[in-house]
Amino acid sequence: MASKAITSAIQEQQMKGAIDQAIESSHDRSPLQIPKPTKSEPAAPRRFPESACHNATKNTSTDIAEQRPSHHRKCSVDSLPACINSMSIHSSEPNMHSLVENLKDSIKKVDTREIIQLNGHKILEGSGDQEKKISEQNSVKDSSASAKMSDGTSSLAKTSGSAKISGRADLFESGKSSMCRASTSSDISDESSCSSFSSSINKPHKANDSRWEAIQVVRARDGVLGLSHFRLLRKLGCGDIGSVYLSELSGTKCYFAMKVMDKGSLASRKKLLRAQTEREILQTLDHPFLPTLYTHFETDKFSCLVMEFCPGGDLHTLRQRQPAKHFTEQAVKFYVAEVLLALEYLHMLGIIYRDLKPENVLVREDGHIMLSDFDLSLRCVVNPTVIKSCNPDSESLKRNNNQVYCVQPACIEPSCIQPSCVVPTTCFGPRLFSSKSKKDRKPKLEIGNQVNPLPELVAEPTDARSMSFVGTHEYLAPEIIKGEGHGSAVDWWTFGIFLYELLFGKTPFKGSGNRATLFNVVGQPLRFPDSPMVSFSARDLIRGLLVKEPQHRLAYKRGATEIKQHPFFEGVNWALIRCATPPEIPKLAEIERAPGLIARTAEKVASGIDHKGLETYLEFDFF
Numbered sequence: 001m002a003s004k005a006i007t008s009a010i011q012e013q014q015m016k017g018a019i020d021q022a023i024e025s026s027h028d029r030s031p032l033q034i035p036k037p038t039k040s041e042p043a044a045p046r047r048f049p050e051s052a053c054h055n056a057t058k059n060t061s062t063d064i065a066e067q068r069p070s071h072h073r074k075c076s077v078d079s080l081p082a083c084i085n086s087m088s089i090h091s092s093e094p095n096m097h098s099l100v101e102n103l104k105d106s107i108k109k110v111d112t113r114e115i116i117q118l119n120g121h122k123i124l125e126g127s128g129d130q131e132k133k134i135s136e137q138n139s140v141k142d143s144s145a146s147a148k149m150s151d152g153t154s155s156l157a158k159t160s161g162s163a164k165i166s167g168r169a170d171l172f173e174s175g176k177s178s179m180c181r182a183s184t185s186s187d188i189s190d191e192s193s194c195s196s197f198s199s200s201i202n203k204p205h206k207a208n209d210s211r212w213e214a215i216q217v218v219r220a221r222d223g224v225l226g227l228s229h230f231r232l233l234r235k236l237g238c239g240d241i242g243s244v245y246l247s248e249l250s251g252t253k254c255y256f257a258m259k260v261m262d263k264g265s266l267a268s269r270k271k272l273l274r275a276q277t278e279r280e281i282l283q284t285l286d287h288p289f290l291p292t293l294y295t296h297f298e299t300d301k302f303s304c305l306v307m308e309f310c311p312g313g314d315l316h317t318l319r320q321r322q323p324a325k326h327f328t329e330q331a332v333k334f335y336v337a338e339v340l341l342a343l344e345y346l347h348m349l350g351i352i353y354r355d356l357k358p359e360n361v362l363v364r365e366d367g368h369i370m371l372s373d374f375d376l377s378l379r380c381v382v383n384p385t386v387i388k389s390c391n392p393d394s395e396s397l398k399r400n401n402n403q404v405y406c407v408q409p410a411c412i413e414p415s416c417i418q419p420s421c422v423v424p425t426t427c428f429g430p431r432l433f434s435s436k437s438k439k440d441r442k443p444k445l446e447i448g449n450q451v452n453p454l455p456e457l458v459a460e461p462t463d464a465r466s467m468s469f470v471g472t473h474e475y476l477a478p479e480i481i482k483g484e485g486h487g488s489a490v491d492w493w494t495f496g497i498f499l500y501e502l503l504f505g506k507t508p509f510k511g512s513g514n515r516a517t518l519f520n521v522v523g524q525p526l527r528f529p530d531s532p533m534v535s536f537s538a539r540d541l542i543r544g545l546l547v548k549e550p551q552h553r554l555a556y557k558r559g560a561t562e563i564k565q566h567p568f569f570e571g572v573n574w575a576l577i578r579c580a581t582p583p584e585i586p587k588l589a590e591i592e593r594a595p596g597l598i599a600r601t602a603e604k605v606a607s608g609i610d611h612k613g614l615e616t617y618l619e620f621d622f623f
């Protein structure tokens with residue numbers, strides 16, 4: 001008891017400096033914004049200015065059962081990042097070689113202009129007063145491999161000055177042009193002119209996508225896509241850096257979610273880099289549970305991202321509609337399994353998501369999920385490594401266990417996905433959750449992957465380190481709050497909170513205010529409510545994930561693979577989960593709902609292809 005009290009007193013003391021100045025946001029789910037540390041104050045608790053959190057516009061979506069405006073507030077601070085991965089291919093399997101190469105290609109597309117290396121230091125140059133030179137002594141000591149990363153919150157670097165650009169960064173010069181950034185004089189910078197983004201060839205999940213084809217038809221006809229090609233039907237919501245509209249590619253009945261960001265507003269609020277980070281990450285993604293960015297273009301005033309529209313709303317809203325405001329365990333299993341695959345893929349690309357919460361998990365037309373919102377993500381470069389681990393006891397796995405993570409590329413390999421295009425989801429429904437009785441089940445090692453044992457891939461940014469104070473209070477990992485530096489394990493902590501919230505209808509450490517919440521996250525033990533009744537395996541998984549010390553947390557060593565093998569997911573067919581029957585499929589009426597004022601306004605403007613008029617409308621809409 002005494003030692004517990006002492007520990008708690010020490011903890012409290014350590015936290016005081018940090019939390020005393022943490023933002024007491026008026027909204028409980030507000031992401032935080034804390035100044036990044038300077039070189040002279042590397043990992044000490046930081047001082048958090050009260051004014052640091054930006055009040056963003058509230059969601060205007062009409063179908064939100066219980067408004068949580070806080071999730072539309074996004075605050076973040078630049079970080080101290082470092083990412084080291086010493087990876088190589090251990091497998092002789094040609095398929096896996098090419099998979100790894102594909103992944104590496106994808107990784108290259110993450111623009112690393114921002115990454116400058118200088119004698120073991122990485123310099124992330126942000127905008128204005130946020131420029132920092134950051135030491136990464138702690139993280140480089142274990143590895144000789146070069147690794148480059150950027151924090152989503154301070155991603156743009158200058159390529160001049162005294163710093164050297166790493167050799168690898170040269171590779172990104174081509175990527176730079178492939179980003180196809182709008183010239184300031186041009187009105188529109190459609191991706192159609194970008195080789196890396198001009199077809200679905202690099203994005204196999206876009207094959208057979210009618211929206212993609214519709215866009216290509218317009219491109220072939222008009223050259224480039226712009227605002228005038230779209231009818232804005234209604235506002236779906238508002239984030240910190242822009243508003244999202246349901247829009248139709250005129251005359252095609254193809255619907256998209258268009259995120260419109262006011263460039264002037266982004267610049268004045270120093271959010272240009274966040275917007276750029278989000279766009280660059282979106283351009284890189286090609287995964288069934290992550291957004292497809294169909295195109296982006298710019299006008300004088302606006303930067304527009306055209307993404308897949310999710311008519312099912314977000315999981316927070318959907319949870320509010322459930323009896324007792326929580327999902328059934330079966331439904332939770334489905335949603336968190338899909339989120340897990342999305343996180344696994346992101347980690348393979350060297351992207352630490354950092355903002356998992358139900359509000360950011362959208363429900364697509366087919367009831368499957370789509371993880372959205374990447375402007376707080378942290379990017380680094382990883383080199384995925386196949387370790388050929390059909391046999392989990394393999395020597396190579398043992399050898400690499402301490403340095404790398406293993407992930408199964410279940411949803412990455414296109415061949416794993418293809419059947420869904422031709423087979424109705426219900427055909428695979430029963431295979432998602434095994435119906436076998438306990439005694440029929442095979443021993444654990446054999447059911448780890450029921451389809452065929454898949455080779456395991458090493459691709460976890462284990463050594464990435466950031467000092468950013470980003471996230472949402474209730475979802476913040478203890479190491480973020482304590483300012484100890486954090487890596488990919490924060491995504492596994494938030495995964496635990498997410499699982500808890502979906503099951504119990506609330507988060508585990510929520511206090512009376514944000515300050516209390518932060519103290520609880522760091523100092524309070526995990527407790528489960530008496531009701532609803534939740535299985536032992538679910539609680540066990542949560543316990544494993546919500547371990548305060550990241551190095552003892554489940555998935556710290558081997559990433560998503562560790563979580564997939566937990567009994568909670570027993571029977572989940574990871575390779576075919578995309579073909580499973582979702583708990584709920586959104587009604588089509590969502591799309592066809594009376595469009596309202598925006599539709600009329602936009603139609604009036606768009607009917608004359610009055611591009612300037614549409615801009616005027618958006619301008620009016622913004623302020």
Ligand SMILES: Nc1ncnc2c1ncn2[C@@H]1O[C@H](COP(=O)(O)OP(=O)(O)OP(=O)(O)O)[C@@H](O)[C@H]1O
Pocket residue numbers: 059061071072073074236237238239240241242243244257259307308309310311313314359360362372373375
């Ligand atoms: N693809 C989409 N389909 C349907 N609705 C979407 C889509 N993307 C965003 N939305 C809606 O628009 C809202 C605003 O999204 P947006 O990503 O701009 O803000 P956010 O999630 O609050 O994050 P941020 O503040 O970082 O911008 C979301 O809360 C969601 O309701």
